[in-house]
Amino acid sequence: MLTDYFRAVDAASVVRVLQGADDRPLVGGGSPHFDGVEAKRLDPDLVLGELIAAIRQVPWEAGLVEESPVWPTTPEPGPGGPQAEDDPWATGPWVVELAASVRDTLAEVSDADVPTVVARWVQTEELRPASVEDMQPLAEELIRLARRARSAGEKLYCWICL
Structure with a gap:
């Protein structure tokens, strides 16, 4: 799974960017469309959820990271899932908007608290055998991104591709 986190004014x-035929990346090198962080395998519900849980010092639970779908724009499939192989809900990519509470939780982490938060985060099963040294730079990037988003009155989004 590939994931990129980025900030934007609104869904x-x-x-508009995703509908365009532009070859520019959403985030990262070149001339990206959005200010963001490339974060391979950092899905919003589980792994980012574990970071949010570590910051808030609460147990992880499903739905801790509230998100709402932005892309694809077609209606979500029903309980039976996508009915065709080429359904965008089956093939991706997908983009979700993260709740403002997620952005604010990240933005409020003080620089001094980052090592302690990351030490709690890397104890989760999903990150083993990662170390604080492995994960701290990514956590710092996500925190800085959240701060920039909050300062600009923007929201955080996650692009996901399998």
Whole structure:
């Protein structure tokens, strides 16, 4: 799974970029569309959820990271899942908007608290055998991104591709 986290004014601006035929990356090298962080395998519900749990000092639980779908723009499939192989809900990519509470939780972590938070985060099963040294730079990037988003009155989004 590939994931990128980025900030944008609103979901409509994200959809406009995704509908365009532009070859520019969403985040990262070149001339990206959005200010963001490349974060391979950091899915919003589980692994980012574990980081949010570590910051808030609460146990992880499903739904801790509230998110709402932005892309694809077609209606979500029903309980039976996508009915066709080429359904965008089956093939991706997908983009979700993260709740403002997630952005604010990340943004409020003080620089001095980052090592302690990351030490709690790397204890989770999903990150083993990662170390604080492995994960601290990524946590710092996500925290800085959240701070920039909050300062600009923007939201955080996650692009996901299998």
